[in-house]
Amino acid sequence: MFERLHIEYAKKGWRASNRRDEFPQMTRWVIRQETVHAFERFLRWVTKEKAPERASKGKKPIAAGLSVPQSLAQKGFQSIKLPNAPTAPSKGLHVVAHQHNIPSFPEHLAEYLSRIEKKKARTPQLYKAAKDLPFARIDVYHSFRLELEGLNDDDGEQDWVKASPLDGGRYDTVVVLDGDEADMVSLNGTRIGRVHLIFTLPRTMRIGSNDMPLPVYWPNACPLAYITWYTKPSQNAAAKASHNMVSVSKEMFQGAPRWSIIPLSNIRQSCMLVPDFKKTNSRIWDTDKCVLDTCTHFYINNWLSLYSY
Template sequence: NLPFTAVDVWHQFKLTPEKLLDPPEQAILKAFPIWRGTSGSAPHYDTVLVLDSDEAESTAVQGCRAARLRVIFWLPKVIHQYGLPLPAPAHWPTQPLAYVTWFTRFKPAPDEATGMYRVEPSTSANGSMLGEIVPLSSIRQGCMLVPGRGVWDPHWTAQTMLDE
């Protein structure tokens, strides 16, 4: 039983990734579910790089992990326990959070033929996606994923290819 019935949810946030040589640019990262009552709408969950260890480098993928941004939220400051409103526990995070579903960790070196890193969705033994709640501040930047050689399915669309 959770001591709250709702959380504040956002569907996008602006991020200014660190750039070494170029002027900073804002990126908008999104997590849109399917909207009830709207026909033809598709969910939109951006892929992001999440800081995964203290060994993260400023310009490489070491210490980062690719993930899909599913929900951006903030835990409530007031909870209800025994029918009374109480302050949230002191150990709860006070910053915005994100629920992400993971891709596999990056290998030490990119693929020799393409120069790109290869990742796949991280799944449990029963095939369900592995996910985690992380501080929103641990999202380093957005990233793009492309299908590997020879795996293109003609039925894929931009909205569905990461779900299949």
């Protein structure tokens, strides 16, 4: 805890200074950060207060299995680096869906953008199907790198996340920030997801015979990830006393995996899932296929990294 405070209130302030007469600059930096956080809390309070008012105007609730546009805010303890060029530039939506084994991706993308339109646009443009989208191609990446700030005075950790269909496919599991209490360590305020696709939207869309820029409220400059969810981490007394690992299982909705499209900045790190073989028949997992595809219940190996312990 105290090392965390040292990073927040000393190291970051010193890095923001010009290294000359640094203490007044560090103090001013901390005051400004606290002012920003106070204003963010005020905005959350205002949003919460107005939520019942918006609900009373007849807005339909969001179905439990659908994607919700999430915050694009990036935590200060992480940095994300994509390759300089897309691995598969300008790839057709249906080709991507076939190669990455996510057949409903075009429809889910249309639904995701429709929800952004409902939330942000004065005159929402809704897309009932993939054919209604004003573009047909996206840029696809097969990996990205995460750099986490060191817990002490070291250089931190570098972490790669892959979502590649090559060589039989590799789709990594990750820890996703899911609440305001989420921090750089532990699993509090997080959920586990599996990354099936890393992509960015095109810069322009086709309207009639003209190329037009995308709406400014769309995540144009933000790399996105298509993920499927696991249940929230839980732990019983027996597990805590023996191996101290928390358990998750695949989360389903109406017979299909629950999905979301999220900004890459919501991903904190990769993680390792260990199958709970007691809850899965050996004939299911003892195959040549990936256990992430065949098993349904897992433990999170929180011994793999200091950031997930």
